[in-house]
Amino acid sequence: MRYWLMKSEPDDCSIDDLARRPGSTVPWYGVRNYQARNLMRDQMQVGDAVFFYHSSCPQPGIAGIARVSSPAYPDATQFDPASPYHDPKSTPEAPRWLNVDVQFVRKTPLVPLAELRSHTELANMRVLARANRLSITPVDPAEWRFITRELMGLDNDGI
DNA sequence: GCCAACGTTGGC
DNA sequence: GCCAACGTTGGC
Numbered sequence: 001m002r003y004w005l006m007k008s009e010p011d012d013c014s015i016d017d018l019a020r021r022p023g024s025t026v027p028w029y030g031v032r033n034y035q036a037r038n039l040m041r042d043q044m045q046v047g048d049a050v051f052f053y054h055s056s057c058p059q060p061g062i063a064g065i066a067r068v069s070s071p072a073y074p075d076a077t078q079f080d081p082a083s084p085y086h087d088p089k090s091t092p093e094a095p096r097w098l099n100v101d102v103q104f105v106r107k108t109p110l111v112p113l114a115e116l117r118s119h120t121e122l123a124n125m126r127v128l129a130r131a132n133r134l135s136i137t138p139v140d141p142a143e144w145r146f147i148t149r150e151l152m153g154l155d156n157d158g159i
Numbered sequence: 160g161c162c163a164a165c166g167t168t169g170g171c
Numbered sequence: 172g173c174c175a176a177c178g179t180t181g182g183c
Contacts, residue, residue, distance in 0.1 A: 007181090032179095033166075056181055113182080131164040133180050 002048045003139040004039075005062070005127050006102065007055040015052050015064035015107050024104035025069055029077045030085045031099060036136040040072045040100050043138070049159050050102060051139060051147070053127070054110075061112035062147065065158050070101035105159060108152045121146045 006028065008014070018026055031037055048068040054060055074095035077085035090096035116122050126137035148158035 009181095035166095060182070131180090133165060135180085 002043065002045065003051075003141060003144040004044070004048060004068070005051040005053050005125075005137050005139050006066075007053045007127075007135040009056045010054045010063070011057065014054065015104070018052065018064070018066065018102070018104045019107065021104075025101050027075070028099045028102050029075045031075070031135060032085065032087070032097060033133075033135065036134055037072075037098055039136050039138070041098055044068050044072065044100055046071060049105075049144065049157065051144075052102075055135075059110060059112060061110050061114075061116070062108065063110050064107040065105040065148075066102045067105055067159065068100050069103035072098040072100050075099040108154070108158065111147060111151050115151065116147075119146070119151075121150075 010017075013026060018024060028040070031040065046068055050066040050068060051062045052064040052066045054063045074092070075085070075097040077083040078087040078090045078095065078097045079092060080086055081088075085097075087096055113128075116125065117128055122128065122143055125139065125143055126132065126134070127139075144157060148154045152158060
């Protein structure tokens, strides 16, 4: 099992929005970056653990835990002309963009970005790398353990 | 609203 | 294949 951090703008879908959805599940649509797409396609597996991160908001940080609940499949929004994520160059025969489904596990105390940055144990976290723009980044098991145990006070990796 | 940094596009 | 211009991300 792998660990991930996935960014979502809470105005669009917050951890509370995820918890309220049918089946507590949301398709992680709208990824339009090849690196992030390839991570979903090639590396993610059902059951992988996810930090749900709130970005572009007053209090950026990790707001909860989720799990990957489907393999990658074509992102429906790429074919929808009314969607902001519409991609006219993509076709159902050769879909360019994929998404996985993500399921709610728990809400956690918010771990602000500034706090993540303050811990030497997390100095190499991908999401903290200078000018990181990937909306999906891998998390090392040791980083996951540190955050869930020491910063959130959770046992069993919080999952 | 600003701006740094990066990915993508498209002309050549 | 190079690279300038442009668009986007996302913290502050």
